[in-house]
Amino acid sequence: MKTTVKSDIEIAQKSTMKPIVEIANKVGLGEDDLELFGKYKAKISNEALVKIKTKDSGKIILVTSINPTPAGEGKSTITVGLGDAFNRIGKKVMIAMREPSLGPTMGIKGGATGGGYSQVLPMEDINLHFTGDLHAITTANNALAALLDNHIQQGNELQIDQRQIVWKRAVDLNDRVLRKVIIGLGGPLQGVPREDGFDITVASEIMAVLCLASDLKDLKLRLSRMVIAYNYKKEPVTVGDLGVEGALTLILKEAVKPNLVQTIEHTPALVHGGPFANIAHGCNSVIATLTASKLADYVITEAGFGADLGAEKFLHIKSRSAGIKPEAVVIVATIRALKMHGGVPKAELSQENIPALTLGFANLQKHIETIKSFGLPIVVAINKFITDTDQEVNTLLEWCNRENVPAVLTEVWEKGGEGGIELAEMLLKVIEEEENKFYPLYDISDSIDKKVRIIVQKVYGGKDVEFSQKAKKQLIEFEQFGWSNLAVCMAKSQYSLSDDPTKLGRPVDFTVTVREFKPSIGAGFIVALTGEVMTMPGLPKKPAALNMDVDENGNAIGLF
Template sequence: SQVLPMEDINLHFTGDLHAITTANNALAALIDNHLQQGNELNIDQRRIVWKRAVDLNDRALRKVIIGLGGPLQGVPREDGFDITVASEIMAVLCLAADLKNLKLRLSRMVVAYNYDKNPVTVGDLGVEGALTLLLKDAVKPNLVQTIEHTPALIHGGPFANIAHGCNSVIATTTAAKLADYVITEAGFGADLGAEKFLHIKSRSAGIKPEAVVIVATIRALKMHGGVVKSELANENIPSLTLGFANLKKHIETIQSFGLPVVVAVNKFITDTKQEVDTLLEWCQRENVPVALTEVWEKGGAGGIELANTLLAVMDKEENQFRPLYDLSDSIEKKVRTIVQKVYGGNEVEFSSKAKKQLIDFEKFGWSNLAVCMAKSQYSLSDDPSKLGRPSDFSVTVREFKPSIGAGFIVALTGDVMTMPGLPKKPAALNMDVDENGNAIGLF
């Protein structure tokens, strides 16, 4: 089933993204004004970690110089932009329990370090009230309906490769009060969205999930089996079979959390009967509950088999949900646990900068926070070219980013950027609007 109108939901919708962008940049302006007006907090302008944000992929803004033009134009310094979904304010909004908790989390956000190398927070600046005011409407979940008139809540959108990849706690807990069953999505695979849902959102919201649905496509499995994108529409049983190793790891990861799992085969029109049967038969041999899902073609009717399978699994299998690490573990141990148990890697290498940050974070009392891995969504490793189920690899953490308001430490790995760039042929080339104001080329 779909929610309509898609073009509005994917463009501006209720303005939540604009509110988050505005709050993020208001904070940036307040920091620079504080420098200009005497710098009472003794902020070291070389150690300001709060970046500006824009809801666009604009690589030219990753590194910028601001405050040029003389004394009246501000204090010159290096700055940069993140994409809005990577802003800590997005994470804070999505993890806040209510308006009061939102304000508390905003006050804890670290924006800079002073000349004594101690953290400076939004609370130190005294502007958490103003930021909360800008977000007072955005914090409310957005109720929409599907084309089959069933309710859906759309609220928040932190990317799972650079942020924690889950919709808001408020939306999920609200839905739980209104329905017997609530289905929520976590971005990308079990190595990213699911891991972050189970380690970050579930802890923050006090949620004990009942089961996990892993959505698998024939196309993705063939890609993990070595098929190039232009050939994915062609039947290829050998490559499909090779790709099963990737799916198997995702299943094992969910099972390691003690949760029941169901595989949903999201059928595409290019999937052949033999390919679908091969995947279904593999799941049956692996003793993994599976359901062919045809919601794209048939709407709700195409998901009934999945719903019945999921209900049966929840009734039959025992839920022994447990996180893979304790919050009392060191940051280093948490990262290593995720790399070894979720990604299937051997070891973790920390850059010299990351090692120094670990010492500082311990001193600041941040070691008991969850870890949010910023990693490629294309591979279980931090190398997007390693498809399938790579083995005998290590993951390099080049830098940590404290998100104290959100309640986690971001570990940046590989080449993952918090400000993406546009491809050679951006989707914008296909977009337009007709004379009646109807969007063209968004999908």
């Protein structure tokens, strides 16, 4: 008799939540420390954030992965399940995760609340509008665009060259037709005609700024530094020059507060901020992570996609900005992704294939080497899928054993926190026994091109970097503007270690091409655009939205 596997939303809807005030009490917060959004969601107040700053900090554990399949490898699921496992073994723990974007939620990848019995709740709310943070970021982004165009319409006192406006509008959806648009048509009263475009909200620099700001004052300062255009003298024009950083901060004053929710097993979780890791820095907010570290002894947090993207950016960008370091790193690996890296087509990933699995180990090995190069202890978490065979799992465990890499079979999708207890205990052992020698791979004073080369060669395993003529020109300009002492944020395909998504496994002797640089001065980094990576994704042939609906009682249907 065939067993019916429940969907994530069915599991979530049948779970019983506790009032969020009870969840807050677990970490020493009272009702007065919260700003309630109904019974099960809350923001932590500014007063509470200030009050806890003097507390000792807990240990941070970072969850990353190998290069994923298009559906993802369950990194968020492992993050939630691991937090629940720590809770089960009596540790005071909090989870710190990103907020989902509506783009991938209604596109192909799905939401970002975990899966199975390792989810954060209320799953429907978090995957849709939640507490309105992404709407606030979208509004602030587009308010800036409107104020910029109005400045030009009203006389252009800053002498902005409308051909050199770099600030785009934003919408939190995958909408390819908005990548390039013409605005201001219809005559003098409709504005100055020019080319424009849209980014997805999570690629907006305002999202990165909100996620890297330490408090409201720092948020305003970072917003003021954002470069939005260049004048006729080819000098950068900032938000501060336009004089609207105060208005933008006003729009964002609630969004900057972290959101408190719970897991199915009632572990406290902060879900806040959501930059993509292939086109931004891919980590939840600094405020949420630091808050969690003040409220709990252990913080389980994640960084988007593989260790070549999210983890590298966590360690080079977020760690520097927040003054934190992880105690250990979990690398999530799945049998199906390893088989994909061994050459198995997507349609055949559920079939046993030991030779392909073995070939795919090369991808995992590179990510292990990368995290070790940062001087950090690691544990490999094998995220078990129902299609995995015992022989495949044992083959992977045996390989890890031969490589002297701690590895644990993890079944948190099916069993919740119980399925992650062995992983939690292994992490505690590794943190206790292994020395943490964390250090970045590049110095912040290195030139921009040197930072890019170090990332490509040491993190991706590439041979060289090629800069387009435009990128070469920008390197000279950025040096003149005093921007070389900033971190680098690589925008690259998540599917490959290279900038070519078709080069799976562990490619060698490849060259990464940087086609353009984008200054994110407010965030504190320079974005290097490579390959075909776009800041506005498109929808697949059959988007997930086709399966979504709502019943007569207002319950979501088809939301994974």
